[in-house]
Amino acid sequence: MYRWVRIAIVGKYTDLSDAYLSVLKALFHASVVIRKKLVVDMVPSCDLENTTKKEDSRAYEAAWKLLKDANGVLLPGGFGDRGMEGMILAAKYSRENNIPFLGICLGMQIAVIEFARSVLCLPDANSTEFESETKHPCIIFMPEGSTTHMGGTMRLGSRRAYFHVKDSKSARLYENKDFVDERHRHRYEVW
Numbered sequence: 001m002y003r004w005v006r007i008a009i010v011g012k013y014t015d016l017s018d019a020y021l022s023v024l025k026a027l028f029h030a031s032v033v034i035r036k037k038l039v040v041d042m043v044p045s046c047d048l049e050n051t052t053k054k055e056d057s058r059a060y061e062a063a064w065k066l067l068k069d070a071n072g073v074l075l076p077g078g079f080g081d082r083g084m085e086g087m088i089l090a091a092k093y094s095r096e097n098n099i100p101f102l103g104i105c106l107g108m109q110i111a112v113i114e115f116a117r118s119v120l121c122l123p124d125a126n127s128t129e130f131e132s133e134t135k136h137p138c139i140i141f142m143p144e145g146s147t148t149h150m151g152g153t154m155r156l157g158s159r160r161a162y163f164h165v166k167d168s169k170s171a172r173l174y175e176n177k178d179f180v181d182e183r184h185r186h187r188y189e190v191w
């Protein structure tokens with residue numbers, strides 16, 4: 001048993017202290033339940049990328065060390081393509097090394113893109129948020145949204161999601177209920 005639990009949050013807003021406040025609070029509550037001292041390392045996703053390796057090798061090494069020292073990796077939400085490839089690298093590293101991983105919002109979409117690229121052998125797989133003409137769109141703009149209006153196109157607030165696979169890991173987390181109502185805040189979804 002470790003006394004500590006080290007979680008790496010790999011995101012693009014790591015400079016903004018309150019950007020991931022709710023995630024930090026949730027991690028803290030979870031650490032109390034499992035009686036471990038929580039250590040959170042903020043890893044700027046851009047720093048995991050090859051461009052940083054060339055431009056600032058110390059930042060690159062530091063980011064990878066934090067990722068490799070983590071007991072768990074959390075990819076939080078976000079918008080736009082900056083730092084996206086670094087998040088994909090973090091998802092790939094976690095999957096290939098069996099590191100407990102949680103992707104929230106954008107983080108979950110990133111995990112889907114990474115799986116499509118690495119496991120389904122679709123190297124061009126992407127979200128249309130980052131590459132509108134991608135050959136293999138696996139995250140797409142939601143049909144109920146509008147491509148022309150920026151305001152009011154977000155799926156916001158409570159939405160019902162049904163579990164199609166009984167006794168899956170996520171269903172078990174919700175005590176095998178038939179559905180859950182969770183808060184949403186996004187424009188894109190898994191195809």
Ligand SMILES: NC(=O)CC[C@H](N)C(=O)O
Binds near residue numbers: 078105107187189
């Ligand atoms: N909340 C989020 O992380 C948003 C994810 C993604 N940018 C979308 O709009 O779907």
